[in-house]
Amino acid sequence: MIQDYKFEGWLGLDKEAVNGKMVWGEFEPKPWEETDVDIQVTHSGICGTDVHTLRSGWGPVDYPICVGHEIVGKVVRVGSQAEGGLKVGDRVGVGAQSDSCRGRLPRGECDDCSAGLEQYCPNMMATYNSRHLNGGKSMGGYATYHRCPSHFVFKIPEGVASEHAAPMLCGGLTLYSPLRKFGCGPGKRVGIVGVGGLGHFGVVFAKAMGAEVVGISRKAAKRDEVLQMGADEYIATDDDQGWAEKHRGTFDLLVSTVSSANAPFEDYVWLLRRDGVLVQVGNPDDGSYTLPLFPLIARRIRITGSSIGSPAEMREMLDMAARTGAKFWVETRPMKEANQAIVDMEEGKARYRYVLVNG
Missing domain, CATH: 3.40.50.720 (NAD(P)-binding Rossmann-like Domain)
Known part of the structure; x- marks a missing residue:
């Protein structure tokens, strides 16, 4: 399949990125596998983890980095071995976890993955600042497109607005x-x-x-x-x-x-x-x-x-939000304002969650 779109996004080049100094640029997603899905990003929530990571607050960062792990968008490509019945055009989300071992390492499946608690897998791969098993670098959702293993891509139920779904994902x-x-x-x-x-x-x-x-x-x-x-x-x-x-x-x-x-x-x-x-x-x-x-x-x-949640809990949470009509305090910002939104968040101006919107 010929890919007719580019992966572009806001890139942090060093610790100064957190001070409104991310730069827009093209990046390489993880190498394609037939278990993957490509998503055209419409919404990306700003999470406190993004700030901690941009400034290397929790440890070394593999710069350049594109942060954002509360991603909602439209499926534009589906691998032949993708899970979950996903198809082109579906509205989906990706949270803070992009992959886990799931039995693909020489020693077999870890106890956490076999229990459905992939978030505790010793080889848990984050949606950014991690490396996939195929060596590819994980890059997040302050971007035009995102590539993710289908196991960690979730359909967004009808009745849950994209700007509310995005920050729920982490x-x-x-x-x-x-x-x-x-x-x-x-x-x-x-x-x-x-x-x-x-x-x-x-x-x-x-x-x-x-x-x-x-x-x-x-x-x-x-x-x-x-x-x-x-x-x-x-x-x-x-x-x-x-x-x-x-x-x-x-x-x-x-x-x-x-x-x-x-x-x-x-x-x-x-x-x-x-x-x-x-x-x-x-x-x-x-x-x-x-x-x-x-x-x-x-x-x-x-x-x-406690660390994020399992894929099963993700689906439960989204269904609960759709069933109860739960609403959250969200402010949308254009994707082009990502730098200023990060600064505003650090200054405590968000009430209570910023969501970046493409388009």
Whole structure:
């Protein structure tokens, strides 16, 4: 098949890219395999991971890089061995994971892939800043086109707008997975710590699952917005006097999206009831938390983490959004404004998620 389109996008050339210095250019996608799909990108969400990666906050980056792993678009090419019944013209999405071993390594399939938990595969390949098994470099969605193994391409249900679907593919899934895993539902008091571009998905999903939901963030200025999202209560840790003592031992589950090592982590842990769970999904690049052992011992509390979600959870989440009519706080920006949008996001201007739109 003759490919009559180019893969072009916003490229970060070094750490300065995060300061609005990405450059537009052509790039090579991974070498084509018959299990692949090519997607014409219509929408690409801006995720906090994009920012951390552009500035090498989590480790070395294979520059030049095209970030963006909340990709929605139209299928323009389908390999002869593609999965999922995909066809040209389908509206689809790709999240933060592009591939895993899936039994293609000499030692066979890993336990994670065989359990359907590909996101924990030791050879998990991210949608950007990774290398595929065929040696190709993964490049993301701030672009015109994206190539991805079909196993990690998902049909977007009718009734879910593309600008809402895009940020769900990483941000939404990152909150949906631990809420589902750790029993969010009726009769549970659930706190979402850090109600920003990531955490606001937790408020919406936890409410849709039937829990009592409390948004927890630093400033009181967000209170009205978080209550509008569906939260039953809001705690401002900088502005509400005595919040830690007032709410001590009242939560069944906390999901923390906080990505700063300066957060009052021990205070969060004490908010949990006996046998409560704190799930950390935010990953600071400015230091590490100190593990508070005493509340773990005194209240039999668990601290754990969670990474994105599985393909099965992705489909469940998208179906749930279509079924419940869940809506998220999204602002669309033209793809040509990607540099400024990154800067604006770093300055906290997004309410609550930016989505880049081609066209």
